[in-house]
Amino acid sequence: xxxxxxxxxxxxxxxxxxxxxxxxxxxxxxxxxxxxxxxxxxxxxxxxxxxxxxxxxxxxxxxxxxxxxxxxxxxxxxxxxxxxxxxxxxxxxxxxxxxxxxxxxxxxxxxxxxxxxxxxxxxxxxxxxxxxxxxxxxxxxxxxxxxxxxxxxxxxxxxxxxxxxxxxxxxxxxxxxxxxxxxxxxxxxxxxxxxxxxxxxxxxxxxxxxxxxxxxxxxxx
Numbered sequence: 584x585x586x587x588x589x590x591x592x593x594x595x596x597x598x599x600x601x602x603x604x605x606x607x608x609x610x611x612x613x614x615x616x617x618x619x620x621x622x623x624x625x626x627x628x629x630x631x632x633x634x635x636x637x638x639x640x641x642x643x644x645x646x647x648x649x650x651x652x653x654x655x656x657x658x659x660x661x662x663x664x665x666x667x668x669x670x671x672x673x674x675x676x677x678x679x680x681x682x683x684x685x686x687x688x689x690x691x692x693x694x695x696x697x698x699x700x701x702x703x704x705x706x707x708x709x710x711x712x713x714x715x716x717x718x719x720x721x722x723x724x725x726x727x728x729x730x731x732x733x734x735x736x737x738x739x740x741x742x743x744x745x746x747x748x749x750x751x752x753x754x755x756x757x758x759x760x761x762x763x764x765x766x767x768x769x770x771x772x773x774x775x776x777x778x779x780x781x782x783x784x785x786x787x788x789x790x791x792x793x794x795x796x797x798x799x800x801x802x803x804x
Contacts, residue, residue, distance in 0.1 A: 627714065630689050634672065635681055641673030671698050677705055681712065689714045693721060700725055754788050 610617050634677055643655055656666055668691060672678060675698040681687045686709075688694050696718055700708065704725035708716075711724055 595630075602715045606616070627689065630687060630714070634678070634687055634690060634694070637669040637673030638679070639673070640666070644670060668695060671695055674698075677691070677702075677709075685714070686712050687714060688712070688716060688721075693718050696721055699731070753792065754785055757785055757788055 622746070640656075640661075644652055646689050647655065672691065672694050678687060678694060678697060681697075688697070693716070697705065697708065699723075706725075707726075708721055708724050712721070
């Protein structure tokens with residue numbers, strides 16, 4: 584005897600973690616509601632994918648040797664900021680339950696916000712959250728304390744990072760870029776450059792340039 588699987592109703596499938604099929608055909612019945620359903624379904628596929636990337640990257644961080652993990656992120660071209668975001672989200676087992684329930688927030692900033700909650704705050708939010716819950720609603724339900732709110736805001740802003748390709752930028756060019764950025768940011772006093780990180784990037788550029796020069800000398804010998 585054969586059985587047929589009942590189709591998943593549209594209103595239930597958008598956030599189902601086990602449904603990752605993109606709707607590639609054009610909307611047949613061209614109504615506002617049907618466009619909304621298809622766009623939401625496709626958009627949430629990317630949310631699921633990004634969460635699973637975060638989970639896998641954290642798993643790799645725990646199980647690979649340091650040199651192997653470094654090779655992984657270099658191959659994937661993940662910046663330090665991208666790694667930090669993914670690792671914080673992927674390491675929080677509480678988000679896995681939201682993923683399974685189809686309640687994981689669409690915005691990564693809101694996913695990251697959830698990682699900053701205490702277990703008591705998370706339980707409150709978990710009762711009311713859905714993929715479209717706003718950061719303000721999460722903060723209101725969690726009842727943030729003022730110092731916690733300030734810390735979270737600073738953490739979120741720290742993800743605003745300038746990325747430099749060490750393969751195409753020399754130390755002198757990098758210093759010129761930093762000077763130009765600092766000059767531009769005088770108009771935005773809330774955003775500050777972390778000089779310690781600036782120096783670390785410069786060191787990486789110098790080290791990479793030396794590796795290239797050494798390689799050229801070996802080939803020329």
